[in-house]
Amino acid sequence: MKSFYYFCITVSLALLLVTLSGCATLSKSECLTADWQIIGLEDGANGRPTSYIGNHRSACADYGVKPDLNAYLAGHKNGVRQYCSYQTGYNLGERGSSYNKVCPKAQYSQFAAGYERGRTAFQLKSEARELKNSFDSLLNRLADIEALIDSNEALIIADTTPPERRKLLLDEVKDLNSEAAEIKLELPGLEEALYQAELRYERYISRQK
Incomplete structure (x- = not known):
C-alpha cells in the first residue's frame, strides 16, 4: 500500500513538471x-x-x-x-478572435475599425456556414429516408414477410413519405436563404478589398 502511495506521488510530480515546463x-x-x-x-x-x-x-x-x-x-x-493596424484588427475579427487592449489611443481607432469590419465578415460567414450545415443535414436525411423507403418496400413485397410485419412496414413507409414531403417543402426556402447569405458575404468581402 505504501509503495502504491509513493508511486502515485511520483507520477503526480512528474505530471506537474511536464505541465510547468509546457507553460x-x-x-x-x-x-x-x-x-x-x-x-x-x-x-x-x-x-x-x-x-x-x-x-x-x-x-x-x-x-x-x-x-x-x-x-x-x-x-x-x-x-x-x-x-495596432487596421489590417491586424480586421484579420483578428475575421477569425472571430478576441484581442488584448494594448493599442495606444492614437492607433486604437484604426485597429478597432478593422476589427469591427472583420467581425462583420466573421458573422456573415458563420451565418452562411450554419445554413449550409442545415441544408446538407436535410439532404442527408432525405437520402436516408429514401433508402429506408426502398428497403421497406422491398420487404413489403417479399413472400417471406409475415402479414403483421408487412402492416408495420406500410405504416413506417407512410410516416417516412410524410417526413420526406416536409423536407422537400423546406429545402427550396433553405436553399434560397443559403444563396442570399453567401451572396451577402461575398459582396461584403469584395468591398473590403
Whole structure:
C-alpha cells in the first residue's frame, strides 16, 4: 500500500513538471541568449500586454536570468505599433478572435475599425456556414429516408414477410413519405436563404478589398 502511495506521488510530480515546463515561455537556451528588445518586439507585435514579461521572468528564474525591463519595453512599444493596424484588427475579427487592449489611443481607432469590419465578415460567414450545415443535414436525411423507403418496400413485397410485419412496414413507409414531403417543402426556402447569405458575404468581402 505504501509503495502504491509513493508511486502515485511520483507520477503526480512528474505530471506537474511536464505541465510547468509546457507553460514556460522561453527555454533555457533562449533565456541565456535573450535579446530582450527583440522579445518585447515580438510580444508587442502579437498583441501581448507588457505584463507578459512576468511569464518570461518566471521561465528564466531557474537559470539566474532576469529580463531587461527597459529593453523589453522599448521593443514592445515598437511591436505594438505593428500590431495596432487596421489590417491586424480586421484579420483578428475575421477569425472571430478576441484581442488584448494594448493599442495606444492614437492607433486604437484604426485597429478597432478593422476589427469591427472583420467581425462583420466573421458573422456573415458563420451565418452562411450554419445554413449550409442545415441544408446538407436535410439532404442527408432525405437520402436516408429514401433508402429506408426502398428497403421497406422491398420487404413489403417479399413472400417471406409475415402479414403483421408487412402492416408495420406500410405504416413506417407512410410516416417516412410524410417526413420526406416536409423536407422537400423546406429545402427550396433553405436553399434560397443559403444563396442570399453567401451572396451577402461575398459582396461584403469584395468591398473590403
